Amino acid sequence: PIFQQFDQALGKIADRLAVAPDLDTRGMNEFIQFESTPHAAGSEHLAPLLQAIRSRRVVDLGYQKFTSTDEPPSTYTLHPHLLKEYRNRWYLLAWDPANSQMKTYGCDRIVTVDVLEAQKFQPQSDFDADLYFQHAMGITVIGDGKPEKVVFHCDLRLAKYLRSQPLHQSQRLVEHEDHAVASLTVMPTFELLQWLQAHANEVTVMKPNHVKQAVIKNVQAALARQQNA
Numbered sequence: 001p002i003f004q005q006f007d008q009a010l011g012k013i014a015d016r017l018a019v020a021p022d023l024d025t026r027g028m029n030e031f032i033q034f035e036s037t038p039h040a041a042g043s044e045h046l047a048p049l050l051q052a053i054r055s056r057r058v059v060d061l062g063y064q065k066f067t068s069t070d071e072p073p074s075t076y077t078l079h080p081h082l083l084k085e086y087r088n089r090w091y092l093l094a095w096d097p098a099n100s101q102m103k104t105y106g107c108d109r110i111v112t113v114d115v116l117e118a119q120k121f122q123p124q125s126d127f128d129a130d131l132y133f134q135h136a137m138g139i140t141v142i143g144d145g146k147p148e149k150v151v152f153h154c155d156l157r158l159a160k161y162l163r164s165q166p167l168h169q170s171q172r173l174v175e176h177e178d179h180a181v182a183s184l185t186v187m188p189t190f191e192l193l194q195w196l197q198a199h200a201n202e203v204t205v206m207k208p209n210h211v212k213q214a215v216i217k218n219v220q221a222a223l224a225r226q227q228n229a
Helices: 007-019 043-055 156-164 190-198 209-227
Strands: 057-063 074-086 089-096 101-106 110-120 148-154 172-175 180-186 203-207
Touching (some): 043 057, 043 110, 203 209
Antiparallel strands (some): 057 074
């Protein structure tokens, strides 16, 4: 039932009906192919987590970090607030009372979910999901970190893609004769650096300097890795 409100899924159904209104799809793959989205690991935990969020029940989470696969899973007692999908992966945002922090947990790394029916919690009154992710380019939020203005020059061809599919709602794009200037007001997170590095041959980071230096360092490390292979 939780999937019934997903616009993208409904949109695909509408697209299929538009190309085959009589539901006769025989031979359709010869002319049109829809993207096949892989099954998201950890989706089996969505139902109990959603139940805990809606009923405000505390959960004990068995969690295996990517960096500690040789160690037994850790157990966290959490107040679950939100389930969020990003790039075909599910994430849980939960308040960690032991550290007084809102934290993000990848559902694909969850080993066990134990909903403590006898323990209820009061949600964080100041938590607003839209505001929480307002300056995030992906799933990462840097605690109380402040957004920064990130400016880069890019090729006109890349600018066309950015105009059709903006990186962030704060994106501003000004095209000149031989290049474009893009600006974002975002947190300098892993997802931002990952995108800049992936397009390093098409962009020139202008500011802030620490983002520029991080891109240079990572690109140089990638080059050294390839040369030493």
